[in-house]
Amino acid sequence: MNAAAQPVGAGHTAWGRNLAAPVRSFLSTETGGAAAMLAATVLALLWANVAFHSYGQFWSTELSVRVGSSAIAMDLQHWVNKGLMTLFFLVVGLEAKRELDMGELRERRRVVAPLLAAIGGLALPVAIFLAFNAGTPAGHGWGAAMSTDTAFALGALALLTPRSATRVRVYLLTVSVFDDLGALVVIATVYAGKISFAALFIAVVLFAALLALRWLPVARTAPSVVIAIGLWVATYESGIDPVVTGLLIGLVTGAYPPSREDLERASRASLAFREQPTADLARSLQRDVGSVISANERLQYQLHPLVSYAVLPLFALANAGVLITGATLSAALGSPIFLGIVIAYLVGKPLGTVAGAWLAARPSLHGARPLVSGPILVVAGTCAGIGFTVTLLIASLSFSGTALAEAKLAALATIMLAPVLTAAALQVVRRLPDRVRKRQIAGTAEDLADLADDVDPERDHIRGPQDAPVTLLEYGDFECVYCGQAEGVLRELLAASGSEVRYVWRHLPLADVHPYAQLAAEAAEAAAAQGRFWEMYDVLISHQGALTSADLERYAGELGLDTRRFAEALRRREYAGRIRADVASADESGVSGTPTFFINGRRHYGVYDLATLSAAVAAAKARAQTRAAVAR
Numbered sequence: 001m002n003a004a005a006q007p008v009g010a011g012h013t014a015w016g017r018n019l020a021a022p023v024r025s026f027l028s029t030e031t032g033g034a035a036a037m038l039a040a041t042v043l044a045l046l047w048a049n050v051a052f053h054s055y056g057q058f059w060s061t062e063l064s065v066r067v068g069s070s071a072i073a074m075d076l077q078h079w080v081n082k083g084l085m086t087l088f089f090l091v092v093g094l095e096a097k098r099e100l101d102m103g104e105l106r107e108r109r110r111v112v113a114p115l116l117a118a119i120g121g122l123a124l125p126v127a128i129f130l131a132f133n134a135g136t137p138a139g140h141g142w143g144a145a146m147s148t149d150t151a152f153a154l155g156a157l158a159l160l161t162p163r164s165a166t167r168v169r170v171y172l173l174t175v176s177v178f179d180d181l182g183a184l185v186v187i188a189t190v191y192a193g194k195i196s197f198a199a200l201f202i203a204v205v206l207f208a209a210l211l212a213l214r215w216l217p218v219a220r221t222a223p224s225v226v227i228a229i230g231l232w233v234a235t236y237e238s239g240i241d242p243v244v245t246g247l248l249i250g251l252v253t254g255a256y257p258p259s260r261e262d263l264e265r266a267s268r269a270s271l272a273f274r275e276q277p278t279a280d281l282a283r284s285l286q287r288d289v290g291s292v293i294s295a296n297e298r299l300q301y302q303l304h305p306l307v308s309y310a311v312l313p314l315f316a317l318a319n320a321g322v323l324i325t326g327a328t329l330s331a332a333l334g335s336p337i338f339l340g341i342v343i344a345y346l347v348g349k350p351l352g353t354v355a356g357a358w359l360a361a362r363p364s365l366h367g368a369r370p371l372v373s374g375p376i377l378v379v380a381g382t383c384a385g386i387g388f389t390v391t392l393l394i395a396s397l398s399f400s401g402t403a404l405a406e407a408k409l410a411a412l413a414t415i416m417l418a419p420v421l422t423a424a425a426l427q428v429v430r431r432l433p434d435r436v437r438k439r440q441i442a443g444t445a446e447d448l449a450d451l452a453d454d455v456d457p458e459r460d461h462i463r464g465p466q467d468a469p470v471t472l473l474e475y476g477d478f479e480c481v482y483c484g485q486a487e488g489v490l491r492e493l494l495a496a497s498g499s500e501v502r503y504v505w506r507h508l509p510l511a512d513v514h515p516y517a518q519l520a521a522e523a524a525e526a527a528a529a530q531g532r533f534w535e536m537y538d539v540l541i542s543h544q545g546a547l548t549s550a551d552l553e554r555y556a557g558e559l560g561l562d563t564r565r566f567a568e569a570l571r572r573r574e575y576a577g578r579i580r581a582d583v584a585s586a587d588e589s590g591v592s593g594t595p596t597f598f599i600n601g602r603r604h605y606g607v608y609d610l611a612t613l614s615a616a617v618a619a620a621k622a623r624a625q626t627r628a629a630v631a632r
Contacts (some may be wrong), residue, residue, distance in 0.1 A: 033308025034155025040313035041320045048321030064095015080318045092180045103256040106400035113360040116474040118178035120356025125348035132340035141398030145344035147183035147390035150176040156419040193239035203234035255296035259588040262292045267512040303545035319392040322408040341410035350381030360558040375429040385418035450590035450603035469624040473504040478540040479514035507582040523552040525575035
């Protein structure tokens with residue numbers, strides 16, 4: 001497909017489209033994964049109730065991996081729970097690290113609210129479970145009552161809330177990351193077997209070796225995989241649940257945006273390979289392109305769909321099968337295990353998370369204001385009351401026989417009941433008086449600004465009213481075909497928005513791939529010096545294939561500019577410094593591709609079609625107007 005035929009947004013820089021940090025991609029995969037896991041759960045229940053003996057016999061089949069005289073032997077269920085689930089916790093660790101490096105938690109004060117919400121959401125459910133089971137053999141299984149199933153919770157929330165309600169899903173995802181971290185600490189300590197310190201020492205050495213690989217000037221993928229497998233084996237032999245290795249690896253895998261220097265180096269390598277396609281240059285190109293994207297993003301891109309659509313559904317298939325009869329249900333409804341887990345999730349989770357978030361907002365803790373309003377905290381808390389993955393994982397470590405069946409039924413009950421509570425909470429929120437909702441929204445935290453340099457009316461090129469509530473800023477390149485495609489969308493958006501949006505253009509000429517982009521940018525500034533920036537902008541963006549010096553001088557004449565002054569400015573490169581300043585501001589804002597958009601200082605990720613940009617602008621406008629109304 002040639003560039004002109006591609007849909008708007010399709011050609012945006014790969015890291016800008018698919019940044020698995022970026023939360024929209026993560027949330028989308030989680031939502032689809034929830035559907036796959038639900039289907040696997042239903043299949044497990046059908047299998048167990050049609051042929052229970054077959055179900056149990058299959059998952060108890062032993063599988064042994066032997067190397068010389070050493071072997072690891074587990075049944076299929078434990079290979080799923082201890083082996084494949086390591087990948088699940090690796091993705092959790094990667095997302096936690098991404099949030100700390102690039103997401104909302106890069107402002108460290110913002111860690112307090114989701115951290116305390118997660119702690120409250122872990123502690124209160126455990127207390128409720130122990131209120132039912134303390135002093136009994138079932139009391140040791142308190143870990144089965146504490147952790148939210150992230151995939152199911154986000155999937156349910158996506159079905160119940162409009163797609164524009166991204167903030168509440170981001171908040172729930174952030175809390176769930178801390179929730180999963182806490183659950184894994186419990187699994188690795190409370191539910192660990194007898195500790196072998198020799199094997200644990202080997203695991204520590206291997207982990208240190210894995211960290212040291214990042215400084216090696218050679219390809220690291222193969223040795224990293226070998227060492228990671230060795231780390232998993234050593235941790236398994238130590239008596240600690242080996243899924244902890246996934247979390248540790250994820251937490252030390254850094255996330256960062258690609259730098260312009262790295263992109264330009266990759267571009268030069270690509271050109272060199274195009275001119276001389278040798279095996280040596282192919283390997284160099286592969287290395288240079290791979291190094292542009294952070295290891296965190298590469299791993300998430302590869303593993304997150306696999307975990308969501310394969311690992312978690314397989315986990316559900318291996319663990320959710322329980323024989324359901326009238327007698328089983330009757331016994332479960334009166335069982336302390338069943339009641340302890342269900343009430344812990346449906347009551348303890350909402351109360352615990354809301355209480356933790358309220359505590360974090362106290363001035364004495366110096367935390368940031370909450371990301372979402374009080375009523376929405378309750379909505380997120382009720383949705384966090386879905387327990388499945390960790391519930392089944394810990395239940396399989398703590399219970400057996402009837403007790404295990406009751407714990408599984410409790411986990412299934414939360415999947416059905418928690419969304420009902422969430423829907424009810426949403427109905428209450430929607431019926432709140434408008435003034436109450438606005439006051440609540442005004443008390444939430446501002447979005448973190450991604451734009452390093454604020455818009456300066458004295459310097460920036462602005463199209464639209466100066467006092468518009470929404471500012472849409474673009475870093476663009478006059479020779480970039482995708483900037484040209486986006487221009488049509490922007491015109492429609494500005495025409496439909498009237499006085500509510502102002503548009504700002506900043507230069508980011510990608511000179512390594514667009515030979516005339518720098519010259520075109522300087523020509524636009526030369527026209528601006530004669531008061532005709534936007535007229536020249538319109539000509540340049542619509543004539544991207546004709547940007548030579550002769551073309552630019554012809555355009556200047558057609559616009560009625562002083563062509564001698566214009567040509568002299570280009571010859572002397574009078575405005576190169578202005579372009580460098582825009583490029584420097586793009587670098588400070590983490591921008592390396594075009595077009596890149598910011599809406600009220602917040603970076604817009606993903607596609608930039610009319611519907612998507614309009615929704616983002618509408619959300620920014622509503623938030624700005626709400627804050628302004630409350631301030632008055």
